[in-house]
Amino acid sequence: MSKITIRELAKELGIAVSTVSKALRDSHEISSETKAKVLEVATRLNYIPNLYASSLRRQKSRTIAVVIPEVADSFFSIAINGIEEVAREKGYHVLIYLSHESLARETEILNEFKSGRVDGLMISVTSETCSGTHITEAMNSGLPVVFFDRICEDIQAARVITDDFESSYTATRHLLENGCRQPVFLSISSNLSINQKREAGFLKALGEAGIQTDKGRIIQCTGNDEEIAMQILHLLQNPERPDGLIASVEKLVPPVYMACQQTGCRIPEDLRVVGFTNLPAAPILNPALTTVTQPAFEIGKTAAALLFKGIEKAGFDLSKEIQVVRSRLMKRASSGA
């Protein structure tokens, strides 16, 4: 029995070849009734779809995925704009997935990529992500991966990062030079390599200034927004409250300012404040906030450019690429500058 063609199938059905083709591709343009009829005849006549061709069609999704912990943070929203600028030039779509700081959710998202849904992945891991088995598995399936900002130290993969240790060290020295003797560092997770580096930079500057670096200097802020706000309020209500503070992520800034309003603690007179943030409102806060401003747009662009090199250039070993884009300390009123 010779191989039946799509043309013969169409003739048998008395409909156009294009209709048959669309029905076999499960196109929305074709009614389910027609689809059922086409499938019935195709099965009866032993029609074999050209699997090679459809496999070829599927090969490139022209889509890249960005997996980030949250979107309500200026760093990520600006980084996404940098990523999209590069992707647009390349004619690619960008899908944004939110892990909501949950390792389980991040794993679930990455499992989806194994089916070839996307051509490449850019990821900034959750604060729960200690081990990266789910990420190496995706990489082993042939998916080009670039880490940005929040990386997994134990995975050899392309990474675009900023100088977290140095910028935290510089910010802390700035606080000390402005008279702080009891500064604290507000963290949200000690799992994250970027936080570990920021903490290390903070402690190094303290050590050099002969300031005790006991455990109480690093404060883990955990729980939901209300719980974090309460924790910070208690910190500032304490008679032995700090005289300086580094907020390691943007979402810690509003509760610090609010707690100061509530307790009558004056910024910068009683508490000098620096925040790691790309908040556009930083210069118009009361008082204007001194920030470690990360090159968010630049990081997004650089990471995307690297990913496309990995996608397009055969034989290019993406995993060895490391690029560091420097952050800037923007001195404003909140640190007494």
Next chain:
Amino acid sequence: MSKITIRELAKELGIAVSTVSKALRDSHEISSETKAKVLEVATRLNYIPNLYASSLRRQKSRTIAVVIPEVADSFFSIAINGIEEVAREKGYHVLIYLSHESLARETEILNEFKSGRVDGLMISVTSETCSGTHITEAMNSGLPVVFFDRICEDIQAARVITDDFESSYTATRHLLENGCRQPVFLSISSNLSINQKREAGFLKALGEAGIQTDKGRIIQCTGNDEEIAMQILHLLQNPERPDGLIASVEKLVPPVYMACQQTGCRIPEDLRVVGFTNLPAAPILNPALTTVTQPAFEIGKTAAALLFKGIEKAGFDLSKEIQVVRSRLMKRASSGA
């Protein structure tokens, strides 16, 4: 000739049934060499994949798409969190697409959905979107669609909105009650139905107070961030500058505050300010910003719940659903409250 089974195919190839199955599904777990061999034998033996079954498998992507103009806006980032909360309960993934206020890009994104990539769509249109042909086409392909916040008036589709007219009217009355006689309304687009409603609410309050509602009262802020900042600076440098201002979107707030810092224009003494924004930093600005706070999380949740009703409930006519969630005027120092 009887129909050949996958089992016979595996036997002929001397490999496991599961390997054959995976190869036919183009799984990443199988080498291209093996895939080629499987396809070659499948073609030679006239193997017919069970199209019904694979069509069934494809039917539900368990993914919904959210198309928004931008992500660097607290309204959208909070709305996304509301959407994700509902999607998570339903076991669905959420894909976020950014249209960057470009109709061309929005159209391109929507065209992609016709292939059944997602099970439902939530959209807040761009400021360029006057006509919604690209959206009705997607709806006609059977895709459940819910508009949220920024809708297309001329499309009959489910919509979850807030009371833009009323909240703008209330905000304007608040400015007038606090002594404003020359207020202006800063807009970014008169295409958008939400902006038209906010403008109408503003003009109605002015009319009732016997204040001239000439064209100069509504100011269109266009161009990139720098151009908008210059435009606002010029407005406040003008000797006949306004004594009150409504910023109709979040991104207009920082340039207004910055222009005041540069020109020595004091908020609220010289200029009373209200902003439509969900900015968490609103209470800690200098001075604290009076806001029309939209129920962003609630809008996201409500819209998602509606979409899932459309996806899951056969015969449910989504297109007639309209839900209005009310905004709140949060009076703070910037309006002289």
